[in-house]
Amino acid sequence: MYDVCIIGAGATGAAAAYWLARKNVQVVLADKEADASFGVSKANSGIVHGGFHYSVSKTLKGKLELEGNRMFPAMAKELGFPYNQCGIIVVAYSEDQLEEVRKLYNQGIENGVEGIEFCSKERMYELEPKLCEGCLGGVFAPQGGVVEPYAYVFSLVEDAERNGVVFERNFEVVSAEYQDNVWKMKSASGKELSAKYVINAAGLYSDKVSAIFGGEEFEILARKGEEYLLDRLSPAYPTRVVFPVPTHTSKGVLVIPTAGGTTMVGPTAHIVPDKDDTDTTAPDREEIFELAQYMVKGVSKRDLIAAFAGLRPALAGGDFMIKISDKAPAFIQASGIQSPGLTASPAVGKLLVSLLEKAGLKMDDKKDIAPVPPKRRLREMSAEEVDELYQKDPAWTNIICRCEKISEAEIVDAVRHGHVTLDAVKLHTRAGMGRCQGGFCSAKIWAIISRETGIPVEELTKRGKKSNFFNGSIADVAFKGDSYETK
Amino acid sequence: MEKICIVCPKGCRLSISQDGDKINVSGNFCPRGVKYAEQEILDPRRVVTAVAPTDSESQPFLAVRTPDMVAKAKIPGILTKIYALRLKAPIPAGTVVLENCDGEGTPVITCMDLD
Amino acid sequence: MKRNEYDVAVIGAGAAGLAAAAVTAKAGASTVVIDRDVRPGGVLNQCIHNGFGLHYFKEELTGPEYAARMIRKATEAGAIFRIGSSVMEISPAQADGRRALTLYSKESGVEIILAKAVILAMGCRERTRGNLATPGSRCAGIYTAGLAQRMLNVEGKLPGTSAVIVGSGDIGLIMARRLTWSGIPVKAAVEIQPKPAGLARNIAQCLEDFGIPLYLSTAVTKISGKDRVESVTIAPLDDPTAERVIECDTILYSVGLIPENELSRKAGVVLDPKTNGPVVEEGVYETTEKGIFACGNVLHVHGLADQASEEAERCAESALRSIGMR
Numbered sequence: 001m002y003d004v005c006i007i008g009a010g011a012t013g014a015a016a017a018y019w020l021a022r023k024n025v026q027v028v029l030a031d032k033e034a035d036a037s038f039g040v041s042k043a044n045s046g047i048v049h050g051g052f053h054y055s056v057s058k059t060l061k062g063k064l065e066l067e068g069n070r071m072f073p074a075m076a077k078e079l080g081f082p083y084n085q086c087g088i089i090v091v092a093y094s095e096d097q098l099e100e101v102r103k104l105y106n107q108g109i110e111n112g113v114e115g116i117e118f119c120s121k122e123r124m125y126e127l128e129p130k131l132c133e134g135c136l137g138g139v140f141a142p143q144g145g146v147v148e149p150y151a152y153v154f155s156l157v158e159d160a161e162r163n164g165v166v167f168e169r170n171f172e173v174v175s176a177e178y179q180d181n182v183w184k185m186k187s188a189s190g191k192e193l194s195a196k197y198v199i200n201a202a203g204l205y206s207d208k209v210s211a212i213f214g215g216e217e218f219e220i221l222a223r224k225g226e227e228y229l230l231d232r233l234s235p236a237y238p239t240r241v242v243f244p245v246p247t248h249t250s251k252g253v254l255v256i257p258t259a260g261g262t263t264m265v266g267p268t269a270h271i272v273p274d275k276d277d278t279d280t281t282a283p284d285r286e287e288i289f290e291l292a293q294y295m296v297k298g299v300s301k302r303d304l305i306a307a308f309a310g311l312r313p314a315l316a317g318g319d320f321m322i323k324i325s326d327k328a329p330a331f332i333q334a335s336g337i338q339s340p341g342l343t344a345s346p347a348v349g350k351l352l353v354s355l356l357e358k359a360g361l362k363m364d365d366k367k368d369i370a371p372v373p374p375k376r377r378l379r380e381m382s383a384e385e386v387d388e389l390y391q392k393d394p395a396w397t398n399i400i401c402r403c404e405k406i407s408e409a410e411i412v413d414a415v416r417h418g419h420v421t422l423d424a425v426k427l428h429t430r431a432g433m434g435r436c437q438g439g440f441c442s443a444k445i446w447a448i449i450s451r452e453t454g455i456p457v458e459e460l461t462k463r464g465k466k467s468n469f470f471n472g473s474i475a476d477v478a479f480k481g482d483s484y485e486t487k
Numbered sequence: 488m489e490k491i492c493i494v495c496p497k498g499c500r501l502s503i504s505q506d507g508d509k510i511n512v513s514g515n516f517c518p519r520g521v522k523y524a525e526q527e528i529l530d531p532r533r534v535v536t537a538v539a540p541t542d543s544e545s546q547p548f549l550a551v552r553t554p555d556m557v558a559k560a561k562i563p564g565i566l567t568k569i570y571a572l573r574l575k576a577p578i579p580a581g582t583v584v585l586e587n588c589d590g591e592g593t594p595v596i597t598c599m600d601l602d
Numbered sequence: 603m604k605r606n607e608y609d610v611a612v613i614g615a616g617a618a619g620l621a622a623a624a625v626t627a628k629a630g631a632s633t634v635v636i637d638r639d640v641r642p643g644g645v646l647n648q649c650i651h652n653g654f655g656l657h658y659f660k661e662e663l664t665g666p667e668y669a670a671r672m673i674r675k676a677t678e679a680g681a682i683f684r685i686g687s688s689v690m691e692i693s694p695a696q697a698d699g700r701r702a703l704t705l706y707s708k709e710s711g712v713e714i715i716l717a718k719a720v721i722l723a724m725g726c727r728e729r730t731r732g733n734l735a736t737p738g739s740r741c742a743g744i745y746t747a748g749l750a751q752r753m754l755n756v757e758g759k760l761p762g763t764s765a766v767i768v769g770s771g772d773i774g775l776i777m778a779r780r781l782t783w784s785g786i787p788v789k790a791a792v793e794i795q796p797k798p799a800g801l802a803r804n805i806a807q808c809l810e811d812f813g814i815p816l817y818l819s820t821a822v823t824k825i826s827g828k829d830r831v832e833s834v835t836i837a838p839l840d841d842p843t844a845e846r847v848i849e850c851d852t853i854l855y856s857v858g859l860i861p862e863n864e865l866s867r868k869a870g871v872v873l874d875p876k877t878n879g880p881v882v883e884e885g886v887y888e889t890t891e892k893g894i895f896a897c898g899n900v901l902h903v904h905g906l907a908d909q910a911s912e913e914a915e916r917c918a919e920s921a922l923r924s925i926g927m928r
Binding site: 228229233276278279280281282285301304305306307308383384386387390391394395397398399402403405407408435436437438439440442443457458461462463465466467468469470471472473474475477479484486 | 603638686688690691704706707708709710711712714727728730731732733734735737738739740741742743746748749752753754756757758759760761762763782783784785787812823824826828829830864867
């Protein structure tokens with residue numbers, strides 16, 4: 001039996017696991033998907049927001065965003081995930097927009113954002129020479145930046161695992177009962193877990209999970225955002241994250257220098273009825289490129305390498321709901337965590353730990369925290385460094401993904417951390433994320449996963465469930481006589 | 488009848504008409520087009536290429552072919568026979584691994600070395 | 603770190619690289635041919651269909667047979683092979699005009715190769731669904747034609763149970779036949795242009811032979827599927843409302859090839875935005891970087907392997923002249 005069960009291994013749940021791993025409590029992190037960050041946290045803009053979009057005093061998300069923003073540099077240093085504090089600019093292209101930008105700046109000042117600047121036109125072009133003509137001024141938040149969101153979540157989960165947290169993949173909670181001060185939970189496949197306390201960090205499905213536990217009744221709406229990724233050689237790669245002036249529903253379409261070195265444009269924002277609808281669409285694609293091309297020079301569909309869509313789990317009112325449940329016992333809600341949820345997550349995780357304490361769970365700090373093993377990336381190393389690593393492990397000089405320069409050693413590392421789907425290996429290593437989109441490396445990666453895990457290639461999946469790649473072997477194909485019908 | 492000649496990458500568009508036993512062909516760039524057209528009308532044939540399973544870990548499947556064309560209708564049956572093979576390494580390129588795959592004496596041979 | 607010196611370093615052991623190496627080695631230039639794959643031959647090894655060599659060898663060969671002949675030519679001429687080796691970098695020209703290539707391989711770790719002339723013959727890569735941003739789901743079952751070809755022809759794995767080909771490039775057409783021959787029915791090939799991209803003879807022997815419909819001037823408007831592809835929606839360009847849904851669990855993209863020039867670009871080679879290949883002097887094949895030559899599909903996408911080989915031979919002659927060996 002565990003002290004705490006966290007449901008949902010996205011940024012929120014993973015951050016809670018990371019902080020709880022520092023306490024002397026038994027924790028299980030359960031997710032319905034084949035790996036961490038496979039829901040909301042996988043497909044977002046990867047922005048560490050600057051703390052000026054929302055009021056710190058009037059909204060919980062504003063407060064947690066600013067706290068999270070301040071925690072990111074130290075966490076990136078400790079855990080080694082790709083993070084770049086490149087700064088954020090909001091660009092005004094009209095007098096009206098300049099007024100709105102002034103309000104953002106004032107809110108930033110009120111919030112206590114360090115270093116925030118109201119910029120002249122000249123200053124804006126100095127900060128971002130790739131801005132299109134016609135900018136009248138803007139805001140610069142130097143503390144903002146970009147992070148590889150999945151790499152961040154993986155590094156939290158892996159750190160938690162090193163420090164005793166158990167990660168249950170493919171555990172979709174379908175029922176829960178509270179008996180003798182213990183929650184007994186069952187998964188769709190019949191597995192069982194029990195814990196004294198439960199944290200609901202189930203993202204898009206936190207409404208459903210709340211209902212299973214008899215918690216608050218609410219509805220999570222899925223607000224879809226499409227993103228388009230450009231080749232790392234795109235001339236559009238900006239120096240800062242470039243924001244337009246926000247509308248009342250979203251922060252608008254951004255031009256993002258991703259932490260992985262590619263340029264990304266997006267997202268849009270539309271409520272969709274289906275929480276599994278991550279389809280990209282032609283109208284959004286056209287809208288995004290039109291808006292992005294209006295802001296930054298060199299954005300071109302010619303450089304497109306991938307498109308995806310993510311869903312924001314939005315709660316009525318738009319703020320986060322993080323609290324001890326008023327209805328279900330020993331149940332903590334962490335719901336409605338849409339943007340800036342990624343930025344806020346380190347602070348949300350900490351807040352969840354304090355809520356557990358408030359709810360009655362006694363915990364002390366652990367004495368020994370396992371050190372984070374050095375995260376080595378071939379693409380960041382000199383030939384001399386690589387040769388040194390080769391002496392210990394020849395897999396370092398076997399290039400698997402040519403586009404992103406990923407070695408066999410990095411793929412093996414991902415697999416040995418339990419990432420056995422092609423998508424998880426991709427998100428962990430960046431293999432297959434480059435310009436050929438896995439055309440060359442997929443076959444090699446399937447072979448490595450299969451070799452390391454003993455899972456036959458036919459059973460490997462893209463992202464769990466029924467996302468298999470292959471349907472048997474040609475050695476078993478036999479035709480009925482002279483027709484192309486198979487037996 | 489219109490047929491695209493498959494003899495070479497040029498892909499001539501052949502017009503074929505039958506006048507009793509006589510087959511008239513036009514649109515061909517070279518004489519091979521006439522031969523192809525006649526064959527396509529009377530007895531359409533194709534080269535078969537495929538992979539055969541092996542016992543080798545580094546080359547679990549090996550490319551094989553028929554050196555000559557076989558009757559089109561017999562191809563599914565020939566493929567079934569190829570897929571049912573279990574080749575044992577080593578086999579040099581050009582080795583016959585199936586004799587008379589089509590009942591007309593055409594063999595199946597390997598296209599590369601199986602080490 | 604190992605260091606070796608050669609007169610000529612050829613990057614890529616496919617139809618172009620092998621032909622170039624055979625020429626330079628035969629002329630007496632010490633020649634090394636470098637390839638990432640575990641065996642030389644490049645993409646020819648997975649192109650198990652016939653249709654190669656009619657121009658070059660005056661005989662119709664399969665891809666592996668064509669590769670084997672070229673490998674023999676290069677080997678007999680004395681070329682040295684480095685397989686399983688990736689070239690990570692080509693240095694600027696040194697004082698003596700030579701360039702240093704940095705190679706990574708599982709076998710030898712990091713190796714530096716100094717060469718008087720470098721011949722780029724890395725070939726090309728396939729355009730993908732991502733390049734087109736086809737709307738819809740990112741489920742499993744979407745492959746480039748070349749990846750599916752590799753999985754079927756090298757690993758013997760069946761990519762699905764029923765398929766649609768997007769585009770009409772030669773690899774896609776060849777794969778339509780291969781899938782049919784593997785017991786995977788192909789429902790359609792869908793081409794956005796008014797004319798097919800592949801050779802007429804491949805339309806005949808890979809689609810028409812099996813009654814596979816080819817929809818021209820037609821766009822793929824959506825890919826649907828939760829975990830795995832469930833259907834493709836297509837619509838004619840002149841009537842976007844006339845959509846039709848084709849059920850299938852596999853989609854192969856054959857929508858064009860792009861010369862693979864990331865290494866060239868890093869070395870300072872100027873590229874032609876039209877071909878995506880290096881800018882070279884007509885008939886000389888020397889790029890804007892002195893001593894670096896280019897041939898085959900890395901220069902521009904060729905219709906036939908034979909043409910890539912023939913071009914590579916001319917390129918190799920030119921490289922020999924540049925180092926005073928012709």
